[in-house]
Amino acid sequence: MICLRSLPLVPHELKSPLSFRTRAQQQQQHSHPFSQTLRSHTVPHKTLTGGGTATTTVANVGLCEHNDLNAAEEEEPLPSELSEELMPNHVAVIMDGNGRWAKQRGLPVSAGHLAGARSLRELVEICCKWGVRVLTVFAFSYDNWIRPKVEVEFLMNLFEREIKSQMQKFVSEGIRISVIGDSSKLPESLQKLISDAEEATKDSSRFQLIVAVSYSGKNDIVQACKSLACKVKDGVVQLEDISESMVEQELETNCTEYPYPDLLIRTSGELRVSNFLLWQLAYTEFFFVKELWPDFGKAEFVVALISFQQRQRRYGARLT
Amino acid sequence: MEREREDSATKYFHVLCSYMRKFIFRILSVGTIPNHIAFIMDGNRRYAKKQSLRADDAAGHKAGFLALTSMLKYCYELGIKCVSIYPFSIDNFKRRPNEVQYVMHPTLKKIQGLLKEKSIVQKYGARVYFRGNMTLLTEPIRVAAEKAMVATTNNTGMMMPFICVAYTSTDEIVHAIQESCNNKWVGIQEANGSKAWNQEIRDEEYQMEEKAIIKLRDIEKHMYMDVAPDPDILIQTSGKHRLSNFQLWHTTYCLLCSPAVLWPEIGLRHSVRAVLDFQQHRSYLDKKKRQA
Numbered sequence: 001m002i003c004l005r006s007l008p009l010v011p012h013e014l015k016s017p018l019s020f021r022t023r024a025q026q027q028q029q030h031s032h033p034f035s036q037t038l039r040s041h042t043v044p045h046k047t048l049t050g051g052g053t054a055t056t057t058v059a060n061v062g063l064c065e066h067n068d069l070n071a072a073e074e075e076e077p078l079p080s081e082l083s084e085e086l087m088p089n090h091v092a093v094i095m096d097g098n099g100r101w102a103k104q105r106g107l108p109v110s111a112g113h114l115a116g117a118r119s120l121r122e123l124v125e126i127c128c129k130w131g132v133r134v135l136t137v138f139a140f141s142y143d144n145w146i147r148p149k150v151e152v153e154f155l156m157n158l159f160e161r162e163i164k165s166q167m168q169k170f171v172s173e174g175i176r177i178s179v180i181g182d183s184s185k186l187p188e189s190l191q192k193l194i195s196d197a198e199e200a201t202k203d204s205s206r207f208q209l210i211v212a213v214s215y216s217g218k219n220d221i222v223q224a225c226k227s228l229a230c231k232v233k234d235g236v237v238q239l240e241d242i243s244e245s246m247v248e249q250e251l252e253t254n255c256t257e258y259p260y261p262d263l264l265i266r267t268s269g270e271l272r273v274s275n276f277l278l279w280q281l282a283y284t285e286f287f288f289v290k291e292l293w294p295d296f297g298k299a300e301f302v303v304a305l306i307s308f309q310q311r312q313r314r315y316g317a318r319l320t
Numbered sequence: 321m322e323r324e325r326e327d328s329a330t331k332y333f334h335v336l337c338s339y340m341r342k343f344i345f346r347i348l349s350v351g352t353i354p355n356h357i358a359f360i361m362d363g364n365r366r367y368a369k370k371q372s373l374r375a376d377d378a379a380g381h382k383a384g385f386l387a388l389t390s391m392l393k394y395c396y397e398l399g400i401k402c403v404s405i406y407p408f409s410i411d412n413f414k415r416r417p418n419e420v421q422y423v424m425h426p427t428l429k430k431i432q433g434l435l436k437e438k439s440i441v442q443k444y445g446a447r448v449y450f451r452g453n454m455t456l457l458t459e460p461i462r463v464a465a466e467k468a469m470v471a472t473t474n475n476t477g478m479m480m481p482f483i484c485v486a487y488t489s490t491d492e493i494v495h496a497i498q499e500s501c502n503n504k505w506v507g508i509q510e511a512n513g514s515k516a517w518n519q520e521i522r523d524e525e526y527q528m529e530e531k532a533i534i535k536l537r538d539i540e541k542h543m544y545m546d547v548a549p550d551p552d553i554l555i556q557t558s559g560k561h562r563l564s565n566f567q568l569w570h571t572t573y574c575l576l577c578s579p580a581v582l583w584p585e586i587g588l589r590h591s592v593r594a595v596l597d598f599q600q601h602r603s604y605l606d607k608k609k610r611q612a
Contacts, residue, residue: 218536221497221569222534225534229500229504229505242494247494247497271577271597272571272574273563275573278568279489279568282488282489283563283565286562286576287561288561
């Protein structure tokens, strides 16, 4: 697992040409493509706050991260409240609240990002074990570049460290890493690291982690438009043939078989999309939670999944 | 005489409610009032079933229309400039033919009713916009909609209702992409048609090539909803938390509200709550819009 605070965009030529499901195909798939054997024991979930009132220091954050990594390596059975067949194929998360979490504890913002990284690692583990195929996380928006330089540099360094430390685990656990967003502003060392990580994991098929870094939903659509315009100019495509499916294939989420999130979770109580996956979220079920991202754990994810599984998805039609 | 007393009491009650409502709106107006509220009117059919109304869906849609007129009234009194509603999506054509007909037929009647003297549009002096892929509509509805838009062109009232019919946001974006590509293609053709060899012309060609690159604004100006400001609040009833392919591009930083009532049950308290939430989040939203 990696700290996915910021990732550069991988050039198109490095993305493997997957055949991906159009929206219509994803709409038809209501059951999960594969099932997991239920396990016989549970793993206690340790949260950073632990429900106590003691002040958490930066050192303790690191210690808790180490303990949780060991605990998460054990099996995680699907809770009885959840149905295996109704698990979402693709979950998207807007990881909001690291700064506020740190401020509440009198810690620097960097501590919040460290704690947020821990939450992400846990979520990746849980998604892997519970049969979610794709997890897309909004690590760093294109709008976030205006944040203080110190914070941005910290995030870039944090990500580099995490990529290096988690690379082997990704390969051994069959996790594929993909990055979407505009990488031109990222440090070159980070761009290369991400390119190497994508290349090394491109054949992994168990689970895909998509990290949106320097990403803007509007810019995603604009680049798709530019790509189609070039094809029209070159005579590859006729103008009148431009359709929704053609636009889908040009979006940055064409790196996955499941480009449309079934469920979007946003933490910290904010009720908006904030320029994340605008096209792809057309029929996504939203779930907003009050908890800040570092406090989002397995229990909160189960609540989100229960809500998702109770919803009727109609895609504009009427269920008879 | 008994009946007269009842009528007077009812009238007095409505007048009292009106004064109370205006008082509440006066308090709300101390804060920032949103420019644009969008509604996804979900739950008409379930309301009809819940109230044991007629078996068909028309009764639910009728109740939904009454709720809509109430919400438009509240928006007008509060000073909200734009309202957009989503009565019929392109996806809704997948529904049963008789249900489509139950929506289309009264829709035609309602559009024709907009032009009548006592209609809500005339009362508020509103300029009506119909937005969507109008080619998908039947001719009577398309003609009626165009007639309504022309008839209200000169209205300069406070409100501009945007009625999104045969609309999905993805269709809107595809249309904008097509128009953008077409415009740029025409520009490139014109540039290629006037080639010259001196430096001044080559510089001009470079500038024209720069202009030929599609930018965000190029797409935005071809959106169906380009005339309207981006929604500040999107209210979807029935407790549903999704955008349902409605104004995906425009709701980037929009506050999403999902009251757990069916559309015909929506009332004053829900609109007040939405505006209060908006005012609470306003400073963040303004900052994001400036950055964008």
